Amino acid sequence: MIEVLNFGLAALILGLAVWTIVAREAPAAVVGFIVYGLLLTLVWVQLQGIDVALTEAAIGGGLTGVLLISAAVRLRSTESTARAQRPSASTRWLAAALSAAVTAALSICVLALPEPAPTLAPEVLANIAVTEVGNPITAVLLAFRAMDTLLEAIVLLFALIGVWSLAPDRAWGGRPGLLQQADPNGILAYVARVLPPIGIVAGIYIFWIGADHPGGKFQGATILAAMWLLVMMAGLADAPPISRRWLRWLLVAGPLAFIAVGVVGAVTAGAFLSYPQGYAKTLILVIEFALMPTLTLILGLMLLGAPQRGETS
């Protein structure tokens, strides 16, 4: 019975992928992509990867979806001219050949994977006790491979600086996004008042439970960022100007705390980012607490885009 369900899910995902590619309208393709992300979430649940499923739902389906919708809206005015300029037959054949080659290379790689796949999972489970956290994913992300997570947080910061660098000179330091003039009695303003209390509790719960169960700072921060965006979209609050000192400090606070913990490890435990015995869980919590506001701000600001207006408007 469950095989039938899995087979149906796989067929649906493949069909949706094809539909997303051949869809002529950008908004239709975006909707296809979002549903594709949500179906992938179900696949991860079926594969028992609950942590990955949460991330896929929050970032792959949610935040990326909003990002793509705003891109599609922005491209709407140029879409008809872009479609009028049909690429030549040779360009299209070249693109098709290139895509087919990439697919073939990926298929060969996947089919050539050793069976059973090489895994470090038993070693993680054998050593998880020293980290004092119960969720192996958190143990890997913040203890065994903490370096990757640190670099990931810094990469996100760079991505935000990249987005900001698209600002026109006159708007630099100003507020990102367009001024929302939503109806204060409208349905969106209503939801933006009702939903955030629930969303904030859910976001912090998912962050807190991440130490022992599926969840964590990334998924929690995404939910918090979504609540913030909802309030801003409804016009109940305005985006902060990016020149604010508190904003800049919060943006670097997470990575700085992470690096500071790493340096403490270098002094007390002999290696960068290694935790002294008995303090592992405390230090992991310090890092997670410091990263949470930073990630929330980065994800929210990245969706708002480059500054487009001055501080006062």
Place this chain on the structure above:
Amino acid sequence: MKLFLDLWTVVAVVAGAFFFFAGTVGLLRFPDSLTRLHALTKADNLGLGLVVLGLLPQLDSVSAGLKIVGIWLLVLLSGATAAQWIARTLRQSGPGP
């Protein structure tokens, strides 16, 4: 008792699936956006609600039951919001397809 609860689950989930099916058919077949919206909300409200009610006896803790009822309420809220929003946009842009 167990048999009765299992029977309830099967009946309610099948009824929920029927509303999802009917909602999907309506979405594909109804002539204009407002009626399609009407069909869609039936799948959200009644379909998911019946599935949740049907699954309640199969859960082993009260907190799990509260969680899935909470999910249903959140879906109700988001579904109603989206439907209101789309309908309002449609009304402001005038009658159309």
